Amino acid sequence: MSEPSIFFAEVNERQGVFHRRAFLLGGFAGVGLLALGGRLAHLQLIETQHYEKLSASNQFNxxxxxxxxxxxxxxxxxxxxxxxxxxxxxxxxxxxxxxxxxxxxxxxxxxxxxxxxxxxxxxxxxxxxxxxxxxxxxxxxxxxxxxxxxxxxxxxxxxxxxxxxxxxxxxxxxxxxxxxxxxxxxxxxxxxxxxxxxxxxxxxxxxxxxxxxxxxxxxxxxxxxxxxxxxxxxxxxxxxxxxxxxxxxxKEIVLTLDADIQNRAMEVFGDESGAAVVMDCRNGDILCMFSGPSFDANRFVRGLTGAEYRALAQYERKPLFNKALTATYPPGSTFKTMVALAALENGYDPKTVHVCNKVWFWGGRPWHCDEAHGALDLTGGIAHSCDIYFYQCALTVGPDKIAKTAREFGLGEIFDIAIPGQKAGLVPDTAYKRRQFPKDPVWHPGETPNMGIGQGYTHLNPLQICVQAARLANGRKALHPRLIHSIGGVVQPSGAAFGDLPFSHENIDFVRNAMVTVTTSGTAAKFGDLGLGDVRMAGKTGTAQAFGYATGHGVHDRAGEWRYRDHSWFIAFAPTDVPRYALSVLVEHGGFGATSAAPRAREIMRVALLKDPEIRARVEKPLPMPELPQTQSDPDVVDPPTPAAAAVQNAQQPT
Amino acid sequence: MTVSALTRPGERDRLINKIGEIDWLFCLTITLIAGAGAVMLFSIAGSSWTPWAAAHLARYALFFAIMIVLSLIDIRVWFALAYPVYGIGFLLLIAVMFVGHHALGAQRWLQAGPITIQPSEIMKIGLVLALARFYHGLSGKSAQLSWWLLIPALMILAPVALVAKQPDLGTAILMLATGAIVVVLAGLSWRLIAAGLLAVAVLVPPVVLFGLHGYQKQRLTTFFHPEDDPSGSGYHILQSKIALGSGGLLGKGYGLGSQSQLNFLPEKQTDFIFATLAEEFGFVGCVSILILYAAVIFMALRTSYLSHSHFGRLAAAGVTATFAFYVLINGSMVMGLAPVVGVPMPLLSYGGTVMLTVMVGFGLVMAVRVHRYSEVTSGKGSLL
The missing domain is CATH 3.90.1310.10 (Penicillin-binding protein 2a (Domain 2))
Structure with missing residues (x-):
């Protein structure tokens, strides 16, 4: 190869082979490029929509x-x-x-x-x-x-x-x-x-x-x-x-609650522990359902620290607990309304007189009352909340009839108010004893007097007690409580759409009148007058033993350590003539019903009444104006316009 | 300037005549491709000259000048330098095994001061030159079938083995294919060609199974089953196909290719720049670029036809084959027709090494064209 002397024949032959094969090479390259073009056409023209989708799903989330x-x-x-x-x-x-x-x-x-x-x-x-x-x-x-x-x-x-x-x-x-x-x-x-x-x-x-x-x-x-x-x-x-x-x-949820009433309930409870429930006794709407002491829900949204949560959970007065629904208490003397009605329904003569000497001996033991009330008939028994009267009244009727009446008033019932956490409590009867105490299935006669004053096995929650008050106040319909007014504009069924109470109107009216007596001359005589003229409140106090006095711990009224004191109850309705609002107030360990619960009930009821425009109209009667001499001399004078009407008149007059 | 002027030794060696003989249409075509590359790189960078577009153009300008200078070098000088270039390339390939610069799990680069040398690129040109020179001195008969053919076989396989060892499978395949093309063009007997093809068909499966590195095998399996691993290796192919397919007929518009702009496309400025172009300019843009590539291949191949020397013919055709392989392999890879093998689209992709190789190759092709009437004998001829 040192001397590449290339001869023409040789050159031409090599050149010819090269030219043919190079042509082939060009052909292959061309075919290759055409194949790429075909592939491009397939991807970009035929399958393009598929890949556009994939591209978009890459690009957008x-x-x-x-x-x-x-x-x-x-x-x-x-x-x-x-x-x-x-x-x-x-x-x-x-x-x-x-x-x-x-x-x-x-x-x-x-x-x-x-x-x-x-x-x-x-x-x-x-x-x-x-x-x-x-x-x-x-x-x-x-x-x-x-x-x-x-x-x-x-x-x-x-x-x-x-x-x-x-x-x-x-x-x-x-x-x-x-x-x-x-x-x-x-x-x-x-x-x-x-x-x-x-x-x-x-x-x-x-x-x-x-x-x-x-x-x-x-x-x-x-x-x-x-x-x-x-x-x-x-x-x-x-x-x-x-x-x-x-x-x-x-969806927006409209509650039946009224912020003003609820806020007033919180104010009047202060540090006290307990619950207040207010219902409209015409339709069952719950206007207030407060449990105290409460907590700031906003703190829970942010998330509580462990220490904050422990402080709330361990506080003696249990702020995390909804006492209106979840806690049950002996109803105390508020239950006497049920005993009285059961008695009347079973032929009890309301004129029946029992004498209270503070102590009554029966069944081989003494039964106590707060004071010596003397001779009382049924109205007097309710008005003064005489235990000795109701021991005997209850014995006359018997536990099963009392329980049946109580259940008709919603006691021991769980209501569908759509929120969770209700405790049913208990209205005992002889069947209950048979069911729950196989070793001692007999209802002992000595258990009846206790039931007559709302003690013993009887445990109820404040909502039930309020329903009882509302049904008494309504007197006719077996009202159900309603908390949710509407969900996203869909109005929920009213609490009045239920059956009637299976009691004689006369007997219910009797109990209601007795409750009026409670706030005129009875245990809550101070609280009948709401300061709203003839719009008065009727009610019934209750003092429920939290601990038996015999244990040595239980203390009457507000003496002694907080947790051993009696629970203070008050149920009420107003106005007494045409009842509109009913309530139950429980103050845990608040002492006598008239001490803690009744004054708070009065304040809450006042707000409920004053929020009602018709009641307000009744209360805010225009002042009589006979003192002014010119009105007397001018018979054509018209009533002064209300401020609102005057404003309308002024607006209509061109100035 | 007439053709006859070139045939007269005195005139054809004049610089002005040589410059006139350069294929300026060819120069325009490759400049258009490089310009399209810069346009795409500008878009990928978020309408910015940095970091790629400006460097791409500057590099191209420099390499273009080099190409012109190389095209004026007498074909006899190229002939004389053929074996030395091959030899130096071979030595560097051996050197890179011992002192090479590691990057991405491969040992491909030599660092000489500020300059990074990739010996396999020198070898791409060196192999073509050496084979052309060898066959220049071999009779057509010997080129068909003779013991002499063991020499070109060794000339091809030795560097290919070294490159494959680096490992740089893409370049090895490219060199093997280019070498084979030159051997075939030189007149290898059809029987030997058939035997060679058969040997490839038999040898490839075991090589794939046992001879490949893990990542190379992975790329191959991914190619055949891209859906198995959409977020790993199959990701590249899938994203590239999405870019292409979603481009449609006219593309998403310049600078609006979501696949490349939002980085879904891997290696978007280098190996997958064609996918970026496809996404933003669609089928029309892609076909236009492919036509430019076809024109380059056609013009380069025509140059090999014009040459009166066997060395010139084989050298020009060898360079053309290399270039065509680049285009076809990258195109197939981007379109999901071939496994991902790190071969860029020549002139379009960002990256100086391959562009330099291609432009030096084109310098050789132009030199063949300018000196197409020169008698090529060893040891004669001046540098210019």
């Missing part, structure tokens, strides 16, 4: 937006639970993000103590990648904007605006309405409404207790979606408001 939770309002539209804007700070694990350094940086913007920082780091370590962990809620605008400016340099950190539940009347409605709280792992279910992925949204809150829990699904609404453009790492690049799906707000 739908981020769930929690719907605004439905409002809860009272009968007059006063907002009891609503939502307010909430600036939240979240952090999520992400590529190239150092959790410890990020949390340290965040601590420069918002107060984060060391324990909170450690907890955050732990939460972050446990959270899946890119799922945000809440650092702080309720940032100020300054904190929010400062973080937002720095957010681009802080990977994984976002500050956004969510909504948080707010209860304007913090404590007054805490037990009825409940509260919302963070979703627990145990709330999540594989199927059903709690399988909804919205529950995993860090801003989502689930209803706990009361209306919030019972109507959680109604209040929740339907989540919307925000169309977000994301890059391959899942980072948001931009939003597309036109592609958003609007969230459907939760």
């Amino acid at each position: 739908f981020k769930m937006t929690p719907p605004p939770r439905g409002l809860i309002v009272d009968r007059n539209g006063v907002v009891l639970a609503s939502n307010r804007p909430n600036f939240r700070l979240m952090v999520a694990k992400d590529k190239g993000m150092d959790p410890a350094a990020t949390v340290k940086t965040l601590a420069e913007f918002v107060p984060l103590d060391d324990t909170r920082q450690t907890r955050l780091l732990k939460d972050l370590a446990n959270a899946p990648r890119r799922s945000p962990v809440q650092v702080m809620e309720d940032m100020t605008w300054e904190q929010f904007s400062a973080i937002n400016i720095r957010a681009p340099e802080l990977p994984g950190v976002t500050a956004d605006m969510g909504e948080v539940r707010v209860y304007p009347y913090g404590g007054a409605f805490a037990h009825v309405i409940g509260y919302v709280a963070k979703v627990n792992k145990s709330d999540l279910t594989p199927t059903g409404p709690n399988a909804d992925p919205i529950l995993l949204n860090p801003g989502f809150r689930i209803g706990r207790q009361g209306v919030e829990e019972a109507f959680d699904l109604n209040l929740r609404g339907k989540p919307g979606a925000q169309k977000v453009e994301v890059d391959a790492n899942g980072h948001e690049v931009s939003t597309d408001p036109a592609g958003d799906i609007k969230a459907i707000p939760g």
Whole structure:
């Protein structure tokens, strides 16, 4: 090869082979390029729609937006639970993000103590990648904007605006309405409404207790979606408001409660423990259902610290407990109304007189009364709440008839007021003894006198006692309590749509009149006058033993240690002539019924009555004006217009 | 300037005549492709000249100048340098095994001061030159079937083995294919060609099974079953196909390719730049680019026809084959027709090494064209 002397024949032959084969090479290249073109045509012209879809699903994510939770309002539209804007700070694990350094940086913007920082780091370590962990809620605008400016340099950190539940009347409605709280792992279910992925949204809150829990699904609404453009790492690049799906707000729930009455109940209870229930005795609407002492539901929304929760849970007066529904107490002397009615229904002569000498010996033991009432008939027995009278009255009727009457008045019954937590309590009878005490299945005669004064086995909750008062006040209908007026505009059935009370009107009226006597000359004589003219209140006191006096602990009235004192009851209705409102008030360990419960009942009842425009019209009669000489001399003078009417007149006159 | 002028030794060596003989239409075509690359790189960077578009253009300008200078170098000089270039390339390939720079699990680069050298790229040109020179001196009969053919076989397989060892499977295959093409063009007997194809068909499966590195095997299995691993290796192919398919007829519009702009497309500025182009300019844009590539291949191949020397013919055709392989392998890979084998789209993709190789190759092709009437004998001829 040192001398490549190339001869033409040789050259031409090699050249010919080369030319032919190079032509082939060109042909192959051409075919290859055509194949690529064909593939392109297939992908880009025929399958393009398929890949467009894939591309769009790469490019866009739908981020769930929690719907605004439905409002809860009272009968007059006063907002009891609503939502307010909430600036939240979240952090999520992400590529190239150092959790410890990020949390340290965040601590420069918002107060984060060391324990909170450690907890955050732990939460972050446990959270899946890119799922945000809440650092702080309720940032100020300054904190929010400062973080937002720095957010681009802080990977994984976002500050956004969510909504948080707010209860304007913090404590007054805490037990009825409940509260919302963070979703627990145990709330999540594989199927059903709690399988909804919205529950995993860090801003989502689930209803706990009361209306919030019972109507959680109604209040929740339907989540919307925000169309977000994301890059391959899942980072948001931009939003597309036109592609958003609007969230459907939760339904508004109108309660039958009245915020003013409820708030007054909370005021008058102060530190006392107990419950107050007010019902409209024409239709069964619950106007007030308060349990005290209460707690601020707003604190639960944010999440209590362990110490805060322990303080509430361990407090002797049990603020977390809804005493209107969940606690049962011996009804004490309020039960005497039932005994009296049972007696009358069974032919008992109301003129029957028993003499009270403070002590009555029967069955080989002494039975006590508060004082020596002397000779009393049935009305007197009720008015002065004479135990000795009712020991004997009850013995005349017998436990089964008393129990039957009591149950007709809703005692021992669980009502469908749609919120959870009711305890049925107990109205005992002979069948109960047979059922529950196999070793001693006999109703001993000595148990009847105790039942006659609302002690012994009898345990009832304040709602039941209020229903009893409302049915007595109504006198005709077996009213049912109603708490939910409407859900999303759908009105719930009225509590008056039930049967009549199977008692003679005469007998019910007798008991009602006796209750009027209680507040005119009886145990609660001071409280009949509401300061509202002829609109007066009738009622019945009750003093229920919390501990037997014989144990050495139980103390009468307000002497001694709080937890050993008697429970103070009062049931009432007003106005006495045409009853509209009935209530029950229980003050735990409040002593005599007339000491603690009755004065509070008076205050609560006053608000209920004054909120009623018809009652107000009755109370606010225009002042008689005969003193003015010119009106006497001028017979044509008209009544002075009410301020509202005067304003209308003034507005109509051109000036 | 007439053809006859070139045939006169005195005139054809004049610089001005040489410059006139450069195929300026060819230059325009490759410049259009490189320009399209810059346009895409500008878009991918979010309408920014940095970090890619400006560097791409600057590099192209420099390499274009190099190509022009190389095209003026006498074909006899190329002939004389053929074995030395091959030899240096081979030595560097051996050197890279011992002192090479590790990157991404492969040992491909030599660091010489500020310059990074990838010996396999030198070898791409060196192999073509050496084979062309060898066959230049071999009779057509010997080229068909003779013991002499063991020499080109060794010339091809030795560097291919070294490159495959690095491991750089893409380049190894490219070099093997280019070498084979030159051997075939030189006149290998059809019987041997058939035997060679048969050997490939028999040998490939065991090589794939036992001879490949884990990631190479992974790429192959992923190619055949991309749906098995949509977020791993299959991801590249899938995202590339999504980019292509969603481009449709006219594309999503310049700068609006969501697949590339939002980083769903991997290696979007290098190996998968064609997918970016396809997404933003659609079928029309893709076919336009493919037509430009076809034109380049056609013009380069035509140059090999024009050459009066066997060396020139084989060298130009070898370079053309390399270029065509680049285009076809990258195109198939991007379109999901071939496994992912790290071969860029020449001139379009960002990256200096391959562009330099291609432009040096084109310099050789142009030199063949400019000196197509030169007698090629060893040891004669001046540099320019």
